Every structure is written in C-alpha cells, then in structure tokens.
Amino acid sequence: MTAPDPAQEAQWKRWRAVADLYHAYFTGLILTVVTRRGTADAAEFVFRVFRRQQQERFLPGLEKLGLSHLPPAVAAAQYHYxxxxxxxxxxxxxxxxDRKAWIRYPPPRWIWKGTAICGVPGEVSRAMLRGWHANNGVALGDTRLGFVCTKQSVDGQDGLEGYYYQYDQPLELDQRLVFARHLEAPLFDAAAAPALPVASWPRPRLEKAYRNYAMEYVRTAAPVMVQLFGPEDAGYLLHLTGKLIGMQYFDEVAAALSMGRGGASEFATFLNALFxxxxxxxxxxxxxxxxxxxxQSWRLMEDVADNHPACAKVLAGLFEGLAAGCGRHIGVHLSATPSGRPPLLWRIW
Structure with a gap:
C-alpha cells in the first residue's frame, strides 16, 4: 500500500479538525437546550434530530454499505456498527x-465527549434510542423488529448497549423500545465483526466520510431547532452554542490549519482556510x-428544504467564538440574504 503524501495527510488533518469542531457543536447544542430549556425540551429535540436522521439516512445507508439483503435484526445492527x-x-x-443481533457503544461515548456526559439526563439518551433504534423495523417494513436496551452509559453503566430482536408478532409503538437492565451483551470479537470492502472504501473516502459524519448532525439539528422552538429562540440557542464552542476550540482547529493567534488579518486568513x-x-x-x-457556498445546509434564515446563526456564533479565541476585540459581522442562503458576506475588523 502506497503511503499518502504529506499534502494529503495535511488535508486529512484539516478535515478531522472540522469534524471535531462540528462534533463539539452538536454535543454543545444538546447541553445548551438542557441548561436553557430543560430536560423535556432537550429530549424532544434529540428525538426529532435522530428520527429525522433515521428517516433520511437509514435505508440509503443500508444500500451504500451493502446490507440490504440481510435479515432485519442483523441489517439494523450492522448498519449501526x-x-x-x-x-x-x-x-x-x-x-x-438471524433474529437477534447486539450493538454496543463502549466508553468513551462519542456523542457525550469528555465531561459533557455529566450533563446529559437519562431521558435525553433514551430519546436518541426512541428516535432512531426503535424505528428501524418500521423503516424496513417489518414492525416485528424492536430494540431492547440493556445499558445506558449516562445512567452510570459501562456503555450504551442493546439488541435488535425480531418478535413473532407486530409490535405496538410502546413495544419497539424496551429496557432489560438485567441482561448484558456478549463479548465483542473484532475478527467476527463485519468490515467495509477496502476497494470501495479507500482511505480518502473514509477521511471525508469521517468529517461529514459530524457535520451531518449539525445539518439536521439546525432546522429541527428552528421548527421546534421558533426562529427567535432557536437563533439565540444556535448562536450562543456556536460562540461558546468556537472560543473553546479555536486553538485545536488553528493548529490543524497551521494558523496562530493574532488580529483581524490572521483571523481572516484562518476563516478562509476553514472554508x-x-x-x-x-x-x-x-x-x-x-x-x-x-x-459563495454553504455546503452544510445545501439542499436542506426547510433551511430557515435563523440557521445561519450556527456560523455567526461559531465565527464570533473562533474570533474571540484568535485574539481580543476582533469584530465579526454577518450580512445574510433574506433567505439565509449564500452568498453570505462576512466583515472582519
């Protein structure tokens, strides 16, 4: 196998920095809703984000990963893996x-990275399962398929785990996600796990997919936030989260982009590299x-049918926070079109 050249390695490093930034933004957004609007609103938000992701991505993903031919329980579990x-x-x-397959997310949990896990109520984690895992049978046209959750990491257990099971009869809505805390997943055998075909998933494709995976959550979350809480409240939450995350993550992103701290000139250069x-x-x-x-383009929200102008608060907040991390008193102003779609004009001073 030929080693990637330094330019390619540098590009992948930049992509991963973008992934880390949007990953942090999504986790932060959930915590912002928990702290500013409460557990019930945060659970509803998470449910809607994951249900929308599931409806948009699950079936196409099965095709892309070559899993559509498998029994429902196995296909669902292998998709998540x-x-x-x-x-x-x-x-x-x-x-x-063929009727029972386990999926387990051991620590550390990706979505609740670092200390964030201490701020996530169990109800919010359950909402993720209700939004996605419990609906896979419906998406597959087999309402006998349900998900049994045996552990939740936010409840102090050693990971999130459970199994897909195909029952003998169709399940009612409240039967599609159940809990069995007395059970435990079998041990993982990496040699027996499915693998992506290397020929169709070379490293450049994997690196870009790694970046897009994190960005996809923000692409879904922003319009869900607006539809659920309204443009004014959603815009405030999207902006606040962006500013907080931007301030915290400037140094990490700047290092990957080979940038440093400074004034308006340095930040403008940083922003161009981020674009x-x-x-x-x-x-x-x-x-x-x-x-x-x-x-000229905002690929994150490209082709999102319900992209509201308030969704641009994602970028406005992030860029203001990143500017604060770059140096004191750097001004950032967004002049957006009425639709909130590109072109977006940024003024840095």
Missing part, C-alpha cells in the same frame, strides 16, 4: 442469530484594516 465506525465512534457488534476545509468557496477583499469575505 459500520456507519458509526466510519464516523470514529467506539462501537461493537455481536451476532447471536476550504469545509469545501466552501469564498473570496476576500481588504480595505483599510477591514476584511470582507464573500462566502
């Missing part, structure tokens, strides 16, 4: 029978210490 593995999530898969790492096109002009960056 492979798709999460691509995104850098710690995950395990254990086959028991490139996100696959966005941008043009910069300068006049008397002020930099104008015309963002």
């Amino acid at each position: 492979l798709s999460n593995w691509i995104g850098g999530v710690h995950v395990e898969y254990m086959y028991e029978s 490139v790492a996100q696959d966005d096109a941008a043009e910069t002009t300068q006049s008397e210490g002020t930099f104008e960056i015309r963002q």
